[in-house]
Amino acid sequence: MDNEILITVGPGETRVALLHSGVVQEVHIERSKNNTLVGNIYMGKVVRILPGLQAAFINIGLERNGFLHFSDIIKQPSSRGKSDSIGTTDIRHVLHEGQIIMVQVTKNPINDKGARLTAEISVVSRYFAYLPAGFGNKVSHRIRKRDERQRLQDSLETMLSNSVAEGATRISAGGYIVRTAAEGVALQYLKSDLSFLQRCWSGVESEKATTNNIGRVFQEMNLQMRVMRDLVDDKTSRILVDCNVAFEELSQIMNKHHPDAIKLLVNYDDEKPLFHHYKVNDEVTMALQRRVSLESGGYVVFDQTEAMTTVDVNTGGDVGHRDLEKTIFNTNMQASKIIARQIRLRNLGGIIVIDFIDMDDDSHQKQVLGSLKKALLVDKVATFISDFTELGLVQVNRKRTNKSLNELLSDNCPTCEGKGSIKSLSTISYEIWRDILRTTKTYRCQNITIQASPEVTGYLSTEERSALSEIEKSIGCTIELRDDEQYSREQFDIIPV
Secondary structure: OOEEEEEEEEOOEEEEEEEEOOEEEEEEEEEOOOOOOOOOEEEEEEEEEEOOOOEEEEEOOOOOOEEEEHHHOOOOEOOOOOEOOOOOOOHHHOOOOOOEEEEEEEEOOEOOEOOEEEOOOOEEOOOEEEEOOOOOOEEOOOOOOHHHHHHHHHHHHHHHHOOOOOOOOOOOOOEEEEOHHHOOOOHHHHHHHHHHHHHHHHHHHHHHHHOOOOEEEEOOOOHHHHHHHHOOOOOEEEEEEOOHHHHHHHHHHHHHHOHHHHHHEEEOOOOOOHHHHOOHHHHHHHHOOOEEEOOOOOEEEEEEOOOEEEEEEEOOOOOOOOOHHHHHHHHHHHHHHHHHHHHHHHOOOEEEEEEOOOOOOHHHHHHHHHHHHHHHOOOOOOEEEOOOOOOOEEEEEEOOOOOOHHHHHEEEOOOOOOOOEEEOHHHHHHHHHHHHHHHHHHOOOOEEEEEEOHHHHHHHHHOOHHHHHHHHHHHOOEEEEEEOOOOOOOOEEEEEO
16 A cells, blocks of 8 residues: 555644554654754854864854764865865864854754764755765666666756756756656656755855854755655655645645645545544554564563663563474564564664564574565665674664654653653643644533643643643633642643533
8 A cells, every 4th residue: 555644733733644554654743842953054163173082063053062073074176076085084184163164964952962963065855965065966876777867867967057947046066966756757847846956055055145153044844844855755645734724835835846746635624633533643652652562462672772772572472382483483573573663653763772582593583684674675764784693683773863752752750760751741732732622623612621730730821821822712712720739740631611
């Protein structure tokens, strides 16, 4: 079956889910108070050089300085159009304190760490990526048909040698990459997309020229636009949007830049909430738990720390009756598919160590590893999978650009000193808003009472006061807050009157 993309927009929050054959594979959440910085471009100032780490701290105008490693600094092209070798392994020969440099965020600030930065700038559209310091034009290696690769290469060269569109700015320096999504796309759509990309870069250069010191010169698209750019492909059957405003915005943009995909867009107006109808909320709740059950009776345990994530596979109640090795093999095969899906769903990044149940048969190890690799092939995030080690472990390295689902939706529990977690106050407030909207669709009422712990009601009356007022206006009801000392942080009731 094809993929479906669900987009739901609520007060201060946008959530996107990717489903394959009706099963949730990925969930992306963006909140207005905590937008992603990945992809943003800044003019920054070098404030400190760390020779021992071959890195530098860069002030880009945020609360914490960004981190730039020597390996992410590139040499600008020479007048001959070729890259000059840096010729040094000492960052002090490349940067100095007080220097102004253009950088791009590759990883959001996480915990007490600032944003990870790169000086290798790239601007991305649906069909192309532009690298200002790149050399030559390339076609994505995922496009394997020789004729199609040649067509795209020739089309790009032709478009770059001629005027792309009226008023479009010709960019001669740098290099372009034709993205996988361009396969089979007609020339007219490629032209429109390339023109859009060049306007984006012209905007960056204009902002750079007017920025005296440090600050942002380019802001990445919002979540729903990034979905149109990165997740929609020839396997997408529908894009369901439950917000009229978002639907109209996406319709206009897709009609202009991606008319081939406009037919996929559907305005979801059913009374049952979109994520509730497709049971996405249930999947998110399960993804916040340590233990995931397997059909065989076995289970998988996920333990996430700051340094890495460990995954442990257990047979559980599936102890087998005749062939223990076969039971272990079947459990590991089931676990390989579940683990791959949970890695994407939980948005786990960094080092992931998987402890499959020990197998004596080498052929079984190869099949389990092959199953894991196949299941992760569809993951658009860069991922490396090792072979089984001597200890029977498999290491997965997945590029980490954002917080995991657990880090995004949960706070460290003060009671257990960070060994466990509970939902954050902001997450609970969004759950309350969704329950209120669901309640008003079911019951006719003039007043609604939110009964919750004093901690939650205090948060709603202060930090979420403006959101509370907006929801009252939108539903035409007054909302009253009622404290209950017996309620825990995650408990609340919505009482319609």
